[in-house]
Amino acid sequence: METVSDWASHGGRQIVCRHGSEATGGEMTFAVFLPPAAKTEPCPVLWYLSGLTCTHANVMEKGEYRRAAAEAGVIVVCPDTSPRGDAADDPAYDLGQGAGFYLDATQAPWAGRYNMKRYVTEELPALVGAEFPADMDRQGIFGHSMGGHGALTLALSLRGRFRSVSAFAPIVAPSLVPWGEKAFGAYLGPERAAWRRHDAVALIEDGARVDEILVDQGEADNFLERELRPELLEAACRDAGIALTLRRQPGYDHSYYFISTFMADHVRFHAERLTK
């Protein structure tokens, strides 16, 4: 693992690392923020999964998570959203590089390198646990849009791994919306039964559970009705007895100006569950 950057910030350190990845067959870059408390003790780890087109850098630069994470004593890890370099790609913004959808692809040309589920749940946690003062028994996960989908599906399918899960404007039912149908068709093939293991609403319908979920959703989000459809998560959680707090935020769109507004709330939500 190579340190690309290491900035003092908010009393802690904002670090960018690069490493050779077996899961994705190439070099991967991620960001990790160490709060001041990490100087003296292992700290819980909060995973932030980003949305379409993002790298590790978008939320690192624009997410405004450091003050709250420093105050709470939480490490924040921000992975990339897909393999890079010579990995297969597609000209569209919503397929290929920048659009890994946090699953392990089974279809050509994506299979073999588009293993973002394995990357963010196995390979990168092992690296983070080995390289940083991280208490891997206390992990939370959140994300935005495609990354909200990732946070929800990984928390639901890896029961017990994450003590807390939240999302900003998540894709909650990818099997039913254009972004997900396109990506899942490409990565997983036409057999829709395989899609359900990567669809938060379907996972809940099929019996997967978490205790509670916090979601913020802007009401002026251009993708709300076509791609995000939080009402489907609401219905699934109601039927399953999952405590969903869905906050519809008037006037807010899909941007980092929305994410950063509610970032501190989310970091504190996780910290309360990770540090008690």
Next chain:
Amino acid sequence: METVSDWASHGGRQIVCRHGSEATGGEMTFAVFLPPAAKTEPCPVLWYLSGLTCTHANVMEKGEYRRAAAEAGVIVVCPDTSPRGDAADDPAYDLGQGAGFYLDATQAPWAGRYNMKRYVTEELPALVGAEFPADMDRQGIFGHSMGGHGALTLALSLRGRFRSVSAFAPIVAPSLVPWGEKAFGAYLGPERAAWRRHDAVALIEDGARVDEILVDQGEADNFLERELRPELLEAACRDAGIALTLRRQPGYDHSYYFISTFMADHVRFHAERLTK
């Protein structure tokens, strides 16, 4: 004036505007954050001047000023750092576009369009006062590096205009350091007497005054000894009886990870002086 973007954020609005500028002879873009309080009453205005290579967007995306400004009820205006488009330019990052140094150039090819002092102290305030619920009797100013130089020199040379002034890692004595010698030589010509009106330390030596100044300076800043030299400001303020609070911050560099760490302190420093 044209609205380029208008995002809900932290209960207020982060807006980007474009307008034809007489002072700089072309189109200029600036950012303005309206706090929630601006919905119902005129709010004080805090000017943020950016450093070399920046546009309005750097601090807007990475400066993390919105939460504190929303809480304090302060409008934050972030101008660009030079004329753009077909204005004269130079291949170096520290001259020409992105490097206006907040003065009115007198030398070819810069004279005529490189009028950033006139732009940020006359033209843009008139526009902001006309277009937004801004109380122009309550203005503060701050900035970073070249923009810290701008904040200090404009506050010192326009006595009474700004109720508060602060800076992150400012160029305090441009006449004596490479960045300033290069830019002032190009924009103002070889006659160093003319430089003193755009040099914070020289202005203080020549009798200009403000009541107090807050400066944060990273001790791991690569530009500290060669370009920034806060000890010169310290000496000038001591001799002049200006209350300078110079905070040397161990480990911090020249980046937005430094700026954003101390941004809320600065916004509150200004707000206390602008809202009482």
